[in-house]
Amino acid sequence: MRSTVCTLFEGDYHFGVGALVNSLYYHGFRGVFWAGYRGALPVWAHPLREAGGYQEFAVAKDCVIRFIPLDTYKHLNNYKPDFMLRLWESHCPEAETLFYIDPDITIKCRWSFFEEWASRGLALCEDMYNLMPADHPFRLAWREFAENSGFACSRELQRYFNAGFVGLRQGDRDVLRLWQTLMTAAEQQGLFDCRRMWMDQHAFPHLRNDQDVLNLALMVGATPLSTIGADGMDFIPGIFMSHAAAVTKPWRKPMLPKALNGVPPTRADKGFWQHVEAPIRLYSKPHLLWRRIDLLMGSAVGRLISRAPGG
Known part of the structure; x- marks a missing residue:
């Protein structure tokens, strides 16, 4: 399977990027790792090869990081669907599967497991606060916002997922467009500010961050899911990833x-x-x-x- 991985970072999060890539390589990942960034490149990324729209750093045999400079007003947390779509449209259209992984995560198991996982549906992990019933007041507010914006919620969910890891096949990338569109709609209505990481958690429609909007997109969309519980990110002991949240x-x-x-x-x-x-x-x-x-x-x-x- 032709798969690739990406992340977003700025400032000292480059340390997390380096550890993430090291953990991927240790567990068998070979290929291209895409890193969108603002500010300066890390000092450890040397030497660099200039290419069209990115700079490439050779990590080890058969593994490179391609750094893409970003010019966006958005907080990088809110740029995830934009970046993934940009990669598929402009940089790696041949990739069958694309993974976004936050730069404060490390991998704990064989890389081939992740490719197998994403082949069965949109790969997600539950958040540390993983239960959110279908009748939770936040979900009801999200549903009201979506329906008022012209979207029907076709799926009821009881669990809440973390946006720090998303894996999907190219054929399922409509979920990225939906995630992006819902954030844009909320921002245009003055309900969400893409420049900020967190919104007021008690303000209608309770869309506090990119993660809430992802969970709303799952309610609206019909993409098949393949999900792991809170053990997926070591919020309780697990074998898959560790997320320093x-x-x-x-x-x-x-x-x-x-x-x-x-x-x-x-x-x-x-x-x-x-x-x-x-x-x-x-x-x-x-x-x-x-x-x-x-x-x-x-x-x-x-x-x-x-x-x-x-x-």
């Missing part, structure tokens, strides 16, 4: 001080630090040694606290 990302997190304050390293923290050395080296050897000592000490403190009476 917390505000403090692993590359910014002082592990020992956090552990001493009752917040030990997570599975996602450990997944990140497992994949920062090869084939892309993200840190110098002295810095990496220090950060791994910090991780070990933080983990040890976390275990002691959890075993203490009342822990």
Whole structure:
């Protein structure tokens, strides 16, 4: 199967991009990884080869990252469907399957599993807050907004999905157009601001972010789904991916001080630090040694606290 992977990043999220690509390569991914970015390119991406509309960095044998500079007013979270459609239309029309993966995720199992998964339907994972009944007031508000905008909701869902990972076949890309169209409609009606990551969670129609709009698109569309629970992103222990969805990302997190304050390293923290050395080296050897000592000490403190009476 001809598949490709993409992400979006700016600022220090390039550390997450490097760890994601390393984890993909470790688990068997070979091919092109597309990275849309704003701002500066990472220092580890060197040397670069100039090409039409992108710059290419050779990661290892049979694996490259192609960096595409972006000029959009949107917060990058709200640019996901636009970017995926742009890739299929202009950069990789031959790709049979396309995966979007957030740059704070690492992969934990063989890459071929993901291709098999997406061959059976739109590949999604439940969010950490995964239950949202069909009669939830947010869903009812979304339905009202969609119907007032000319869209019929044909599917009832009980679960809520995370927008940090989406895998789909080219024949199902209408779901991307629907996701994009619903965000545009909400913005044109003054109900959504694509420049922001989060909207007021209590304001009608309760479309707080790109993830809510994706879940509405699933209610409107008829694309077959293939979904995994909260274990898909390690929100509960799993074997597929680890998503560092917390505000403090692993590359910014002082592990020992956090552990001493009752917040030990997570599975996602450990997944990140497992994949920062090869084939892309993200840190110098002295810095990496220090950060791994910090991780070990933080983990040890976390275990002691959890075993203490009342822990």
